[in-house]
Amino acid sequence: MTAGSSRYGVGEDGFWETAYVELLGNLHQVNIQFADKEGFGNRVQIARIWEQFVYALLVGTYGPIPMKNALKPNQGPTILFDTEDEVYTAILDNLKDAAAKIDPAKDKLTYDVLYGGDLLKWKHFANTLRLRIALRCRRNLQTVADKHISEIMQDPASTLSAENETAKVAYENIDGNQNPYYTKFIRNYYPVDIMPKMSDLLFTYFRSYKDPRIGIYFDSIPAVINRFQLTDTLTSTHDDSLRIVTYPIPYFGIPKSPFLLPAWGLSGDPIGGLNINAYSDPRRSTFYAPERPFIFLSYAESAFLKAEAALLGFGGPAAAEQYYNTGIDANCSYWNVPATAAATYKAQPGILWDTEGKGFRTYLNITGTDIPADNLHKIWIQRWINYFPDGGFDSWCLERQTRFLDLPPLTNPANQYISEIYADLPNRWIYPSTVVTYNAAGYADAVSKLSGDEHSPYTNLRFLQPLQRKNWNTAPAAFNFSFIQKWFGNNVEDLSAKGIPYKIVRAYKQ
Template sequence: MKLKYITTLISGTAVLLSVSCKKELTDLNKNPNSSETAQPEYLLTAASKATADTYWGTSNNMDASLLFVQHWAKIQYTDPDRYIYTNTGFQELWTVGYTRGIYNLNQIIKLADAQVNPNPNYKGVALVLRSWVFTLLTDNYGDIPYKQSSNIAQFVTPAYDKQKDVYFALLDDLKNAQATLDPAGKAIAGDVIYGNSITKWKKFANSLRLRIALRIADREPEKSKQVLQEIAAEGSGYISSNDEIAKFGYLDSPNQNPISNLFDTRDDYRVSKTIVDKLFDLNDPRLPVYISKTAAATPAEYVGLPNGLLPGDASNIGFTKTSKPGAYFLAPKAPAVIISYAEVLFDRAEAAARGFTSEDAEDLYKQAIQASFNQYGVSGSTVDTYLAQPKVQYNAANYKKSIGEQKWIALFGQGLEAFAEWRRLDYPVLQPAVQGVLDGKLPVRFIYPGTEQSLNGANYRAAVANQGADALTTKLWFDVN
């Protein structure tokens, strides 16, 4: 997987974080004995690994979005669970997203365009991954640099694009990627997601298009419908089985899953009481997969921790009497899931419920739940028993509730995606943290990194003027209700 090259390939370029050096200094720093052109396969591996690590890691997942959607809770150092952050609290997604993700993927695109014998599949794959990274950024911050972020030499302090414009541009990028990717074309190397299966990359591209089309559906339903019609006409389809899940697979230490790495040395996270109670209420067979039994014997065996307790109150409940995430998620090789088959089915169900397609929403909803069960090794009559429960049965009159609650369960561990979907669908109904500091509200976005205020101040202020206060409680454009 060429992971040993990652450290040397991750760019040190201070994109969006500092002013550029003068050209003369840049020239002095050139090494005459080394190549100035990186190989696309190494850039691809590096960008995939760096983005997966921050997407699945501490700052954006465990210390933020997983707490916001009440999948996880904190039993020590509970400030994040009470929505207390400094202006560096959300730095990592921005920094890694731009400097190690988008920068390297832009280099791949430039290399693909400049080569005498180009390989368009590198460009297509890079466009798909770059669209995913941009989606993570705009989903969480709102307005972000998009157009000017591709040329850091010219735009040291890039302007922010409005969220609507970013989403529309990403839909165009993914359409372009879809047309560029050619299963009969040249093979690519360094692909640690699909191992050079360009057919699967085309399905991944369409699945991302579907995700974004639904992000904007409450604002721009006609555009959403148009995108889905284009996907149907193109014919490559969506991710269509659990074998086609878009995910980054980890190895043993030191290239292990970030969650596994953290739990090797720390003990300050537990599973939220909110989701444990929901799984119990629905007799959900995913409970023992998602949740570990308490270390000490307890009547329920699986015990969640309320979100947002004061440190003393949280620890007094008991480290050994509250549940950690399940062994599946703590394993070194547990994958970072980007888009699951279950999510795609839920998205197709919603598209049908909105009248964007002629598919059967209820049938797709049932298939989505079954796909989630199968993803975690649950099969057989258990699925039918679960689906038969009145609390689980599809409600066409309130499809957002049915899909929102079940998607929230299926996205366990995927904090950033669960956070975006909870804001968009408004289900499940969550109560603010017990000792939250937002006047009875829950967070609905990330705040911009403090470095943007100091190093890109004029553009930062313009974005805030357009979008609203740079606060956790300011709703983004896509978040209508």
């Protein structure tokens, strides 16, 4: 959705160490220290829920990881790894068990940054997280996953069912307690040339389906001088001549494939020399607000998960279409999209249930944004859009699980094992160097449980839809600006009425 660089990285030590030492280590101590103490039962179960959340991040990133042998100092230096199937099975079972053991009538929480002590909401969060993960791993664990999905859909009221149940952590806007995006990009003065920008793919989806969220997720480019000057052909209400005109447009998405232009026989890239400020930033008043809550799992996503489960035949009191529309409404409501705009958006072909949408192709014409009549695809598109701004990991998982997006390649791979000049979305991260150094036998065990080369970013994880790599060398590339043409209307008078500065390059008869 956003792009901060033209490269894909495939691993870093910091995430692994933070997950095991700072997160899982502390959560595990809650269970060790308080499992048998009166008055701490609910706290222990909440710690177990968070443990499963972190393990889901790890297994979805690397594949085989230590779980049952992790966090045991007496284990010695060799920690063997569990398979993906073993980890996912344990996560699902533990979430079910933890939710069942939370007792809202006992040991109320006096400090709870997520739900303010509402233990019933913690049960709903655990069940919804279980539904998310069960849907994710149906490919490799269908019998196990389907059992969990069926159980949850027999009682969908036990999942997040209202906006006030969204799992989010608020911030107080004091040093040490501010939204991490604000801390990283604003307070620490992140270099402007690698700050997040709207991706050209999301931009093309927004334009294709007139999505009202474009101006809520992203700021218009403030300085007109920085805006992309579009060359367009417009009519006039005064005569029958056509005008070739140039005018600035308020939003623009950054592409990922400019380095392949010579290979495709293209030159003179119309956007190749644009200033980085010509591309749209995430909306500062929301994305970068120091007090903006960080969303872990939303009510809107809960509705989309139930829509998918219902469509797959797992039942529920509402039809899949109803859950789907509820999810769109919940996301739009959260971002204060007017109800009339949301209704107009939902009525469009490709967004409306059972309809096909013909979207624009991106500016290099190598990928497109059609939405097929298949309703599962519609649910995935809306889940993807709903994951903005905090659900990058789950967006990555959804794409790898389904391959529902027509993703363009990157052309500056950050991996020495990629020999091509382009790179597709990685399937996984490689294990950090600390594992190789301090747990050599465990590392060898992990590699033996992978289905391919540990150093290849395209080694498949078991929950993934196998990646069918395209031959990008033969992509039908051509400069294409149809997705942004006629931005303000069909004639030059529309530009004047909206106060848009324009220049007529020439006029000619049709």
